[in-house]
Amino acid sequence: MNYQIYLFNSLTRKIEKFTPLEDKIVRMYSCGPTVYNFAHIGNMRSFLFADLLQRTLRVVGGYKVRWVMNITNIDDKTIRDSSIGSPAWLPEMGKQTDDPLKNLLKFTEYYRKAFIEDIQKLGINLKDFYKMPKATDYIPQMQELVRRIVEKGFGYIVNGSVYFDVSKWRQYDIYGKLYHIDFEKFREGSRIDSDSYDKDEFSDFALWKAKKEGEPFWEFTLNGIKCDGRPGWHLECSVMEREILGLPFDIHTGGVDLKFPHHEDEIAQSKAGYGVEPTVFWCHNEFLLVEGKKMSKSLGNFYTLRDLLEKGIDPIDIRYLMLSAHYSTQLNFTFDGLNSARKARMRVQNYIYELFDNKNATGKQIDIQKLNDSVFGELANDLQTPRALANLFEFINENPANEISMEYAKDLLQFFDNLNKIFNVWKIEPRPEIEVQIPDEVKEMAEKRFQARKSKNFALADQLRDEIKAKGFQIVDTKDGYIIEPLEK
Numbered sequence: 001m002n003y004q005i006y007l008f009n010s011l012t013r014k015i016e017k018f019t020p021l022e023d024k025i026v027r028m029y030s031c032g033p034t035v036y037n038f039a040h041i042g043n044m045r046s047f048l049f050a051d052l053l054q055r056t057l058r059v060v061g062g063y064k065v066r067w068v069m070n071i072t073n074i075d076d077k078t079i080r081d082s083s084i085g086s087p088a089w090l091p092e093m094g095k096q097t098d099d100p101l102k103n104l105l106k107f108t109e110y111y112r113k114a115f116i117e118d119i120q121k122l123g124i125n126l127k128d129f130y131k132m133p134k135a136t137d138y139i140p141q142m143q144e145l146v147r148r149i150v151e152k153g154f155g156y157i158v159n160g161s162v163y164f165d166v167s168k169w170r171q172y173d174i175y176g177k178l179y180h181i182d183f184e185k186f187r188e189g190s191r192i193d194s195d196s197y198d199k200d201e202f203s204d205f206a207l208w209k210a211k212k213e214g215e216p217f218w219e220f221t222l223n224g225i226k227c228d229g230r231p232g233w234h235l236e237c238s239v240m241e242r243e244i245l246g247l248p249f250d251i252h253t254g255g256v257d258l259k260f261p262h263h264e265d266e267i268a269q270s271k272a273g274y275g276v277e278p279t280v281f282w283c284h285n286e287f288l289l290v291e292g293k294k295m296s297k298s299l300g301n302f303y304t305l306r307d308l309l310e311k312g313i314d315p316i317d318i319r320y321l322m323l324s325a326h327y328s329t330q331l332n333f334t335f336d337g338l339n340s341a342r343k344a345r346m347r348v349q350n351y352i353y354e355l356f357d358n359k360n361a362t363g364k365q366i367d368i369q370k371l372n373d374s375v376f377g378e379l380a381n382d383l384q385t386p387r388a389l390a391n392l393f394e395f396i397n398e399n400p401a402n403e404i405s406m407e408y409a410k411d412l413l414q415f416f417d418n419l420n421k422i423f424n425v426w427k428i429e430p431r432p433e434i435e436v437q438i439p440d441e442v443k444e445m446a447e448k449r450f451q452a453r454k455s456k457n458f459a460l461a462d463q464l465r466d467e468i469k470a471k472g473f474q475i476v477d478t479k480d481g482y483i484i485e486p487l488e489k
Helices: 041-059 076-082 100-121 135-151 166-170 235-244 256-274 305-310 315-324 335-357 368-380 385-398 406-423 440-454 458-470
Strands: 006-009 014-017 025-030 064-069 129-131 155-158 161-164 204-210 229-231 249-255 279-285 288-290 331-333 473-477 482-486
Touching: 006 279, 025 041, 025 235, 041 064, 041 100, 041 249, 041 279, 041 288, 041 305, 041 315, 041 368, 041 406, 064 235, 076 100, 100 305, 135 155, 135 161, 135 204, 135 229, 135 235, 135 256, 161 256, 166 204, 166 256, 204 256, 235 256, 249 256, 256 279, 305 315, 315 331, 315 335, 315 385, 315 406, 331 335, 335 385, 335 406, 368 385, 368 406, 440 458, 440 473, 440 482, 458 473
Parallel strands: 025 064, 025 249, 064 129, 249 279, 288 331
Antiparallel strands: 006 014, 155 161, 161 204, 204 229, 473 482
């Protein structure tokens, strides 16, 4: 397929035609996890959005994709939780040492591996990544970027820390390209050291943080001044995307919460140090709510993927639910919604099974190109998954699998194979043969229902159908009779 892709660009605030800078190769960078704990489902929405985008680019756009996702393994939180005596340190991580850097790397590696396990359960294929770099592997390159920024007059040193001079930068370029900033609240020369801060607290931000007692550090001399310490959080992405993808690249993804300060600072420091903006397209996914509220431990609605798996939830149902909502809208995660998502997913799965069962020598002919356009065309249009799925279900409703000719059933299976390369939630294979023990009581009720339908006693047939469902089975009516199947759990 070679559909034209259109994407909403947060930088221009409009949907734009996407054309890669290099012919047929898309370079894409996604802000990855900070590995200080297990990723929660709000994080997972961001990673699944990036996965949906890169799969759509490959399958619908016909592009090759170099997808990079960073691993933040040094920041305020990872240092805090890996510190000696921290209650966040787990026995599975082994013994702590007297070396803060070794503790940091051991702590973050534990959660990096957990993250890799989790995203694979959600259907993200590790082979799709071009690289998943760790921040601590690029310290010399970060120091070089800091040096460049200072040399060009956009950074300054205070007590061994290095800060980005926002006032000086605003004389050269716009600060606030992704997010509206009220500069009346800006205090020139004020500095903020925290990696994360609110839009109302903005000021000169830390590029490099001076060494503190008990924290990991790297030696660094800048303009003859000893600046031993470690990088600020915003620095790593500017460096890794340049080193791995080159600047500018095509697409940068992340959650809307990263627009400011992280992505805004990234734009400023990249252009200040390297002389070019990092990317052409900024694509951001919206927040995830849980039962209509912002996820919070105090509200009891905070879930990691592992929390949900312990409840017996299939991770593929989580994937389907998150992909079925448009990435630019807030997704209200509810357990009822998750159940509905499972039913919708299994409805398509059963349709696929029925296509494999199809043995019709004659039957309906299908306009496959029309179906492709109605589904893949919507995915090409800023990843409109709700519209694509609505069109798919409309097609399924209007074209029962057992009424389609065998020839066109094969074409439909190819369609679903292509679609599943994007959604990755179905099995494109015949229905598995599962030996199910059907109680004699259920068999008798099914036969009574069949006879009731033949005699047009539909009230009794419906009553028996409900009683059969209550016992965990369902009746699928066929041309010559019926099939008894266990209900999907």
